[in-house]
Structure formats: structure tokens, C-alpha cells
Amino acid sequence: MAAKDVLTRDQINAELAALPDWRFRLGGLAAALKCPTSAAALDLFAAIGALAQEANHHPDVDWRYDTLFVTLTSHDAGSKVTARDAALAKAISTAAREVGAVAHPELLRSVEIALDSADFAAVAPVWAAALGYKAGESDDLRDPSGRLPTLWFQQTETPNANRFHFDIHVPASEAQGVLAELAAAGATLDRSSEPAFVIATDPQGNKLCICTEEGRDA
Structure with missing residues (x-):
């Protein structure tokens, strides 16, 4: 599958089975990642920025004190979920674990x-x-x-x-x-x-x- 291929709903569900931090929301993948401190949230923000630059694929990130709200979608694919989004979500979850962040989907x-x-x-x-x-x-x-x-x-x-x-x-x-x-x-x-x-x-x-x-x- 090419990185820019739009995922079907079944494919998204299969990806989400290995992405417990993430949910499918309005054409994108979303996660709310609560960090131990605001400083840890900034560290995670920086890590996400580095991962985005490396992948040349940039999520929307909203920093609120100790919590980051992250949304991944492929605007060049009609604001749909692609393989790039799933790959970057996995990398962000790994970075989140390294700073002690915990997902809060209820947010x-x-x-x-x-x-x-x-x-x-x-x-x-x-x-x-x-x-x-x-x-x-x-x-x-x-x-x-x-x-x-x-x-x-x-x-x-x-x-x-x-x-x-x-x-x-x-x-x-x-x-x-x-x-x-x-x-x-x-x-x-x-x-x-x-x-x-x-x-x-x-x-x-x-x-x-x-x-x-x-x-x-x-």
C-alpha cells in the first residue's frame, strides 16, 4: 500500500486495533495525550514536531498545559486517513510512552x-x-x-x-x-x-x- 493511499473504514479499524491511544474522528485519527507535567508535554510536542518533519507529514497539535490534542489527516488526499497517518500515529504513541504520557479518549x-x-x-x-x-x-x-x-x-x-x-x-x-x-x-x-x-x-x-x-x- 502506498503511503498516500486512502484507507477504507475496515483498514482504519484494523490499524486502530494496534493503536489504543487513537480514535477515528471526522476524517482523521485523534488522540488526547496527558503528560506528567507541562514540561513533559512540551518535550512531547517537540518530539512530534521532529517526527512530522522526518515524515514530511504534519499533524494538528493543540497544547493545553499538560495535555496535547493531536489530529492526523491527509489534506492532500481530501482530508482522509491514509497509511501516512497510521504510521505517524504509531511513532507519536511511542514518543508519548517515553515521556510518560497517558491517552485520555474521554477528552x-x-x-x-x-x-x-x-x-x-x-x-x-x-x-x-x-x-x-x-x-x-x-x-x-x-x-x-x-x-x-x-x-x-x-x-x-x-x-x-x-x-x-x-x-x-x-x-x-x-x-x-x-x-x-x-x-x-x-x-x-x-x-x-x-x-x-x-x-x-x-x-x-x-x-x-x-x-x-x-x-x-x-
């Missing part, structure tokens, strides 16, 4: 904002101009720097009165714990589309979706 959460619209092409330019976003997939807008949440348009002839909702992406391994917390907090859960997503409604009727990587292609 891996990301948010997409969904907007109901009967004609999203009519409103998308307004949101793109306001946010400085660019077109991503056919029905969404994305921050070119990858810092802000994706805005996607849910095509519907009958928009909800509350047109916005959050899609909160969590690893499938952590989803049941999150759903239990939501139920305990008073949310009503619609599990009809589980495991891909569960619709949660708060006591005032506001909706959100807890989404996982299950039931989605690569």
Missing part, C-alpha cells in the same frame, strides 16, 4: 453547528462572509485554520423553530457514559439512529446530537 470531543434550512445555498454566503469560512463538503462551511467548529446546513423543507443545534462528536468508546450523564441531567434521548448519533432534547425543547464514528465511512 476527545468536537462540535459541529447545524442550521436547518430549506435552501442553504441562499444563506451560506452570509455565514461564510461573517465567519471567514470556506466551502468544505457540499453542505458545509469550514474554518480554513481548523480552529472553529464546522457549520453545516441540514436541508429540510420543515425547519425546526429552533433552527440551530449542536452535533457533539465523541468516541464510540465513551458515548454511553456521555449519554448516561445527559439522561441524569434531564435530557430525553432518541436512540433510533444509534450508534451513528443519538438526539438529546433538554427540558426546554432544545436539541443536540451525540455523534460517534460508528456507522460512518472513512
